[in-house]
Amino acid sequence: MRSMWGIVLALAVGSAQAAVTDVTLDNGMRVIVQEDHRAPVMVSQVWYRAGSMDEFNGTTGVAHVLEHMMFKGTQAVPPGEFSKKIAAAGGRENAFTSRDHTAYFQQMQKDRLELAMQLEADRMTNLVISDELFAKEIRVVMEERRLRTDDQPQSVVYERLIASAYQTHPYRRPIIGWMDDLQNMTGQDARDWYARWYAPNNATLVVAGDVQADAVVALAQKYFGGLPARALPERKPQLEPMQVGGKRIVVKAPAQTPYLLMAWHAPVLKDWQKDTTPYALQILAGVLSGNDSARLQKTLVKTRQIAVNASAGYDPVSRGPGMFMIDATPAPGKSVAMLEQAIRSELERIQREGISAAELARVKAQVIAADVYQRDSLFYRAMQLGEYAIAGLPPEALARRVDKLRAVTAQDVQAAARQWLKDDQLSVAELDPQPLKPQARRTAVPGVRHVN
Amino acid sequence: MSIKHFVSVLLLSLPLSAQAALTIQNWQTPQGARVYFVESHELPMLDISVDFPGGSVRDPARKPGLARLTHGLLDQGAGGLSDSAIAHRLADVGAEMGGTFDHDRAGVTLRTLSSSVEKTAALDMLARVLQQPEFPQAIIKREKQRLISGIREAEADPGTVAEKAFYRALYGTHPYAHDPSGDPAAIEKLTRGDLQAFYRAHYSAPNAVIALMGDISRAEAEAIAARLAAGLSKAARVAELPKTAPAPNSDARIAHPSTQSHVLVGAVGMARGDPDFFPLFVGNYVLGGGGFDSRLMKEVRDKRGYAYSAYSYFIPMQEAGPFQLGLQTKLEQTDAALKVARDTLRQFIAEGPNEAELTQAKSNLTGGFPLRIDSNRKILDYLSVIGFFNLPLDYLDTWVSKVNAVDVAAVKQAFSRRLDADKLVVVVVGAEGAR
Numbered sequence: 001m002r003s004m005w006g007i008v009l010a011l012a013v014g015s016a017q018a019a020v021t022d023v024t025l026d027n028g029m030r031v032i033v034q035e036d037h038r039a040p041v042m043v044s045q046v047w048y049r050a051g052s053m054d055e056f057n058g059t060t061g062v063a064h065v066l067e068h069m070m071f072k073g074t075q076a077v078p079p080g081e082f083s084k085k086i087a088a089a090g091g092r093e094n095a096f097t098s099r100d101h102t103a104y105f106q107q108m109q110k111d112r113l114e115l116a117m118q119l120e121a122d123r124m125t126n127l128v129i130s131d132e133l134f135a136k137e138i139r140v141v142m143e144e145r146r147l148r149t150d151d152q153p154q155s156v157v158y159e160r161l162i163a164s165a166y167q168t169h170p171y172r173r174p175i176i177g178w179m180d181d182l183q184n185m186t187g188q189d190a191r192d193w194y195a196r197w198y199a200p201n202n203a204t205l206v207v208a209g210d211v212q213a214d215a216v217v218a219l220a221q222k223y224f225g226g227l228p229a230r231a232l233p234e235r236k237p238q239l240e241p242m243q244v245g246g247k248r249i250v251v252k253a254p255a256q257t258p259y260l261l262m263a264w265h266a267p268v269l270k271d272w273q274k275d276t277t278p279y280a281l282q283i284l285a286g287v288l289s290g291n292d293s294a295r296l297q298k299t300l301v302k303t304r305q306i307a308v309n310a311s312a313g314y315d316p317v318s319r320g321p322g323m324f325m326i327d328a329t330p331a332p333g334k335s336v337a338m339l340e341q342a343i344r345s346e347l348e349r350i351q352r353e354g355i356s357a358a359e360l361a362r363v364k365a366q367v368i369a370a371d372v373y374q375r376d377s378l379f380y381r382a383m384q385l386g387e388y389a390i391a392g393l394p395p396e397a398l399a400r401r402v403d404k405l406r407a408v409t410a411q412d413v414q415a416a417a418r419q420w421l422k423d424d425q426l427s428v429a430e431l432d433p434q435p436l437k438p439q440a441r442r443t444a445v446p447g448v449r450h451v452n
Numbered sequence: 453m454s455i456k457h458f459v460s461v462l463l464l465s466l467p468l469s470a471q472a473a474l475t476i477q478n479w480q481t482p483q484g485a486r487v488y489f490v491e492s493h494e495l496p497m498l499d500i501s502v503d504f505p506g507g508s509v510r511d512p513a514r515k516p517g518l519a520r521l522t523h524g525l526l527d528q529g530a531g532g533l534s535d536s537a538i539a540h541r542l543a544d545v546g547a548e549m550g551g552t553f554d555h556d557r558a559g560v561t562l563r564t565l566s567s568s569v570e571k572t573a574a575l576d577m578l579a580r581v582l583q584q585p586e587f588p589q590a591i592i593k594r595e596k597q598r599l600i601s602g603i604r605e606a607e608a609d610p611g612t613v614a615e616k617a618f619y620r621a622l623y624g625t626h627p628y629a630h631d632p633s634g635d636p637a638a639i640e641k642l643t644r645g646d647l648q649a650f651y652r653a654h655y656s657a658p659n660a661v662i663a664l665m666g667d668i669s670r671a672e673a674e675a676i677a678a679r680l681a682a683g684l685s686k687a688a689r690v691a692e693l694p695k696t697a698p699a700p701n702s703d704a705r706i707a708h709p710s711t712q713s714h715v716l717v718g719a720v721g722m723a724r725g726d727p728d729f730f731p732l733f734v735g736n737y738v739l740g741g742g743g744f745d746s747r748l749m750k751e752v753r754d755k756r757g758y759a760y761s762a763y764s765y766f767i768p769m770q771e772a773g774p775f776q777l778g779l780q781t782k783l784e785q786t787d788a789a790l791k792v793a794r795d796t797l798r799q800f801i802a803e804g805p806n807e808a809e810l811t812q813a814k815s816n817l818t819g820g821f822p823l824r825i826d827s828n829r830k831i832l833d834y835l836s837v838i839g840f841f842n843l844p845l846d847y848l849d850t851w852v853s854k855v856n857a858v859d860v861a862a863v864k865q866a867f868s869r870r871l872d873a874d875k876l877v878v879v880v881v882g883a884e885g886a887r
Contacts, residue, residue, distance in 0.1 A: 038494050039826035071744070080754070083744040088812055090819015109822055139757030143712065147760055147780050151710040153608055254709040256604040291548070292527075292539035302535055305594055308601040332601055362543045369546025369565050372497055376827045436608060436709060 020385065020395040021213035023220075027229040028201025031220045032385050032395060034208040036378055042209025043379050044116045045105040046124070047386045049204075050197035052177075053099045053170040053320055054235070059185060061177015062193045064097040065141050069190050070104065071095075072133045074126035079133060082119055089115055099171055100319045101390045107379065110210040114219055117205075121223040124203065127194055134187035142183070145176045153253040153431055154327075157261050160251050161429035162323075165263045169240040171320045201229040204389045208382040240265070240321045247427040252434050258336045259431035261327045262343065266314060266420050268322040272397035276408070278316035280416035281324055283408045286363035287355050288312035288326070288346070293362065295346055296326070306334045306342050317391045324420060336430045347421050354414035367405045474825060474848050476835065477670060483657035485681035488835040489664045489673045492828065498566045498666035499832045502582055502680060503840050505690045506558035506654035508632035509770070517599065517634015518642055522650045523551060523558040524595050529588045531580030538577055547574035549581070555628055556770045557840055558654070561832075566667035575676060582655065583683030587647045600636045611780070613706060614714040614881040621702045621877045622720060622774055626694060656687035663835035665828050696720050696772045703878040713786040713882030714778070717793060719871055721766040721775035724841035728866040730854045732766050735863035737813035738805040739797070740764025740777055745812055751796050752779055758789040764797070770841065775871060783882050790880070798873035804864030818852045 021033040052063050073079035086093045091108040106116040149155045159174045166172035177185075205224065207216045243265055269278045289296045289311040296310040310328035330339040374380055388398045477489040508519050527549060528535040542549055547564040560581060564574035606612040616631050623629035662677045698720055722732055733741075740748035740763045752762035759779040767773035777797060781789040805813070825831050825848065838847050 039822060041822050041826045080744065080750075084812070087742065087745050087816040088819075090816055090821070090823075092820060092823060107823055109819065112819075136754070136757040140753055140760055143758070143781060144760035146711045146782060151610055151712055253608075255608040257601060257608075291543055292535065293543040298536055298539070301598075302594070305597070308598045329601065329605065332597055362540070365544055365546040367546075369548075369570070372495060372565060373548070373563060375495055376497070376829055378826065433608075434709075437707065 019213075020399070021217065022395055023217050025200065025221060025225050027225065027227055029220070029224050029227070030204040030389060031217055032204060032206045032389060033211065033213040033216045034206075034381055034385060035211060035213055036208055036375075036381065037210045039378075040110050040210050041107065041378065042110045042113055042207060042211050043105060043107045043382045044113055044120070045103050045206045045382050045386055046120045047101050047103040047204040047206065047390055048197055049100070049202050049319075049390055050102055050193075051098050051100040051319075052173055052175040054197065055170065055173065057173075058181060059177075059189045059193075060173045060181045061141070061145075061175070062185060062189050063102055064176055065138060065182070065185060066190050066193050067095045067097045067102050067104075068137050068141060069129050069134065069194075070123055070127060072130075072137065073128055074122050075128060076122055076126065077119065082123065085115065085119060091116070097175055099175060101386070103386060105379075105382075113207065113211060113216065114223075117219055117223040120205075121227065124198055124200065124224070125227050127198070129187055129191050129194065131187040134190060138182060138185055141176070142179065145179060145182065149174070149176060150179070153251075153255040153433070154259050154261075156253055157251045157259055157429050157431045160249060161261050161263055161427055164247055164249055164429075165243075165265070165323065165427035166240055166321070167243070169238055169320055171240075196233055199230040199232065200224055200227045202232055204386060206382045206386045206389070208378050208385070243425045243427075246423050249427075249429045250432050251429060252432045254436045255431060255433035256436065257329055258433055259327070259329050260336050260339055260343075261429045262325065262340070263427050264324045264421050265425045266322040266324040268318050268320075269316045269391070269393060269397065272393055272400075272404070276412060277416050277419070278322075279404050279408050280412040281314050281420065282316055282405060283360065283363050284350070284413050284417055285312045285314040285324070286366060287350070287359050287413065290366065295350075296328070296343070299346060300328065300339070300342055304342060305331055306339055307331055310343070317387050317393065319391055340428065347417065350414065351418045351421065355410050357410065360408075360410050360413070364406055364408075367402060371402050474831065476838070476845055476848075477673070478839075478845055479674070479677075481657065481662075481678050481681040483681045483684065483686065485657045485660040485662055485677065485684070486839050487662045487664070487673070487677040488839045489670065489677075490831055490835065491668070491670060491673070492665065492831075493667050495828065496566045496667055497563065497828070498571060498664070498668055499561070499563050499828050500578065500665075500676070501552070501559050501561045501663045501832055501836045502578075503552070503557050503559035503661045503663075503836055504655050504659050505556065505770075505840075506650070506659075507554050507556040508630065508634070509555045509627045509693060510650075510654060510690065511627060511630065511634065513627075515634075515638055515642060515646060516630045517639040518646055518650050519558060519654075520553060520633050521592070521595060521599060521639060521642055522647045522654075523553050524599065525587050525592065525647060526551070526560060526585045527581045528591045528595060529586040531584040531586075533580060535591060538581065541573060542577050545570040545573045547577070549574075549577065553632065555632055555773075559836065575679075579680055579683060582680060585651060587644050587651070589644055592642075592644055592647065596639050596642065599633060600639055603631070603633050603636055606633075610708045610710040610712065610714045610881045613708060614716050614778075614879050617704055617706055617879045617881065618716040618718065618776065618877065619774070621704055621879060622699045622718060623696065624699065626696050626771075628696065628769070628771070628773075652685045653687050654690060655684060657681045657684040658689045659687070660684060661836060661839035663832055663839060665832040665835060693771045698875065699877050701875055701877075704880070706879070706881045708881045710882055711782060712780045713783055713880050714780050715786065715790050715793065716776060716778050716877075716879045717790075717797065718774050718776040718877050719875065720772045721870060722768055723770065723772045724768045724837075725843060726768065726772075728869065729768065731858050731862040731866035732870065734810070734813050734817060734855055734858040735800075735805060735867055736764055736766060737817060738809045738863075739800045742813055742816065745809075745816065747796050747800060748777065748779075748793060751792050752789060756789075756792065758785055758792065762793065768841075786880060786882060790878070794873070794876075797871075801867050801871050801873050804860055804867065807860060810858070810860055810863065814855055814858065817855045821852050
């Protein structure tokens with residue numbers, strides 16, 4: 001590693017905010033430690049900069065499938081043993097795959113970090129993917145897709161809208177993968193993926209909790225430091241070409257209620273010190289939604305009663321191009337078209353008149369309070385550090401986030417709304433509900449029958 | 453005492469298990485509200501929950517949905533302020549007000565910064581919402597529509613359809629049987645008078661359980677609790693709930709246009725405070741509660757790839773809550789997966805866990821105990837449960853030793869007392885269901 005003690009960033013925002021340690025080992029693996037001594041526990045997360053955006057057509061979903069296979073054993077640790085050892089030590093563990101990354105975590109008592117590191121280091125380079133276990137696990141993943149996407153009408157709408165809003169960028173592909181790709185995936189596809197991306201120089205270890213940063217770095221050096229770096233494939237930018245006209249799709253699925261989803265292309269944080277628009281868009285999302293005092297909820301749900309739910313979302317932290325999204329469910333008797341028109345009027349009002357000083361102050365008060373509340377969750381603190389690291393943003397960008405949001409003006413918000421919420425960059429999806437019980441279905445009266 | 457203070461103790465095979473020493477302070481206000489408080493100054497914030505026995509089990513027979521609608525109206529106009537005014541005042545100080553609602557409980561939670569201006573404003577809103585909800589006629593109409601729309605939307609979700617059918621089959625005529633959100637036709641007919649009467653009878657000081665966690669002193673906690681309780685109605689403690697009865701065998705197949713079947717298998721299980729709680733809880737880790745350690749996960753997912761999720765659990769409620777086993781699988785393999793799940797359950801009831809499995813379960817549960825109380829939010833939830841269900845104040849202090857005291861024989865006996873592999877409620881929701 002470059003330096004045993006690394007760069008310790010003392011990013012004090014008041015005295016309560018503990019320092020974040022950010023070190024890179026000699027083999028390129030990054031180690032980020034957030035000390036938090038409230039409870040005698042810790043969370044350890046290994047983040048790989050390999051998510052569904054790094055996949056190719058034909059093998060969509062392989063990042064997530066590999067995440068499943070990572071629990072299926074190495075030369076030294078037989079299938080199932082990883083989970084068993086962590087569980088025996090009182091740990092909770094799991095993993096998650098996103099468009100940008102795949103991450104693995106353990107939550108345990110503070111003195112059990114070494115076990116977590118030992119096992120993670122082992123499976124970083126020694127994973128065994130047998131065709132036999134792959135054949136079983138791919139079926140599990142297909143069930144996961146059915147459960148989370150295929151049988152959830154609003155998830156289908158999201159998947160299809162994303163697939164058309166992005167025309168070329170790999171974000172257009174679902175993280176879980178298209179069903180046909182899952183059905184045709186092989187153990188070799190998973191082995192190829194593992195060989196391509198699982199290396200210390202493509203990984204970041206984040207540890208948060210009742211630990212000493214220098215001891216964590218020393219342990220990381222002990223277990224991960226000896227793993228060899230490998231050349232990583234070149235990553236092409238794959239920039240999304242500018243959308244030059246609105247898009248509109250209809251999704252038909254069995255459902256009782258319609259649903260509307262709108263997505264505009266939007267920038268994300270690149271130069272966190274100079275960028276202003278991503279912060280302004282975050283405030284805009286807060287003005288529009290988040291609680292009952294926000295505009296969509298207040299106007300569309302409470303006052304005009306044209307929607308039963310409405311919310312806005314925007315994530316400024318990602319590797320690829322961002323989206324500003326609004327979703328809503330129309331009130332009974334109101335059409336999706338009316339609802340869309342009402343949402344557009346709300347946006348136009350902000351574009352035309354801006355937001356009030358009271359609204360801006362209110363959203364900022366929530367940002368400041370939420371920053372305190374978030375410290376109640378160790379896991380979330382680690383998550384944020386990992387997400388920033390994967391997006392290429394330093395821990396300092398996270399520590400200074402509140403300051404940057406406080407600096408946003410009402411004019412910034414209005415300008416961002418004008419610049420980015422344009423019809424030509426908008427994609428709209430509508431759920432057109434189909435009957436749950438089509439004609440000629442046999443009666444569904446629950447019956448009692450013999451049970452043996 | 454802060455949550456940081458833990459004492460390591462030696463426990464059987466677990467030399468490093470930590471046991472919490474969490475000081476829970478407990479008292480009653482003059483009006484009879486029960487208060488549970490943990491003082492912690494590590495974060496400048498305060499969490500409060502106030503719970504009442506106003507869950508769906510309290511719905512009058514012909515008015516399913518009354519409890520849910522009453523709860524939903526609390527913060528939609530109160531103490532002379534409109535719904536929007538309440539929302540604005542909370543948001544202005546960064547406070548978050550939330551609701552909790554299930555079969556047994558109806559509650560309001562508040563999270564606020566502990567600095568004076570913010571805390572004062574947030575507590576003022578909490579007091580108004582709890583003490584002076586106004587149930588405006590126009591808002592009732594709106595919220596009925598939203599509640600019904602939510603029920604309709606959930607009808608597309610096979611998991612929700614299965615869950616509702618499961619409770620109906622399990623509880624028959626007991627008020628645990630109906631959907632906690634209620635029934636659309638009944639909701640339409642609810643009147644403002646219904647809501648006011650339900651509110652007065654259930655949201656009273658003698659019924660209230662107030663939990664406070666965070667950055668305030670004991671004296672301040674007492675003052676807050678007293679102020680919250682003082683403005684509540686004086687209605688006496690609600691009556692005991694009717695006892696549950698064992699469910700008859702049933703096997704419901706419900707058609708649904710989904711790609712998967714949602715399978716639920718179960719029986720009436722146990723109540724909070726049940727003497728068999730720990731044997732059943734620890735034993736269930738081995739059966740279906742312990743993730744990849746559990747037999748259901750191994751048999752259904754690992755060995756056969758039938759499902760993404762396969763689990764079992766007991767839901768302890770005021771009266772006996774469900775024992776529930778569940779999985780979701782593609783339509784064609786429904787019967788095969790159901791058979792594996794039932795065989796696994798049958799064998800577990802007959803034989804119990806083996807020593808190695810039980811040791812693993814206890815290692816995980818006791819070794820993971822500190823994770824159960826590592827945040828203010830989690831501790832607040834425990835305070836609320838301890839208070840509402842009248843669990844002993846040392847519930848958390850004795851938790852680890854009670855888990856450790858469970859042995860194979862105790863699990864086997866407890867499971868055979870509660871579950872009979874030939875007396876189960878089965879619900880399958882999926883397109884090929886009705887046959």
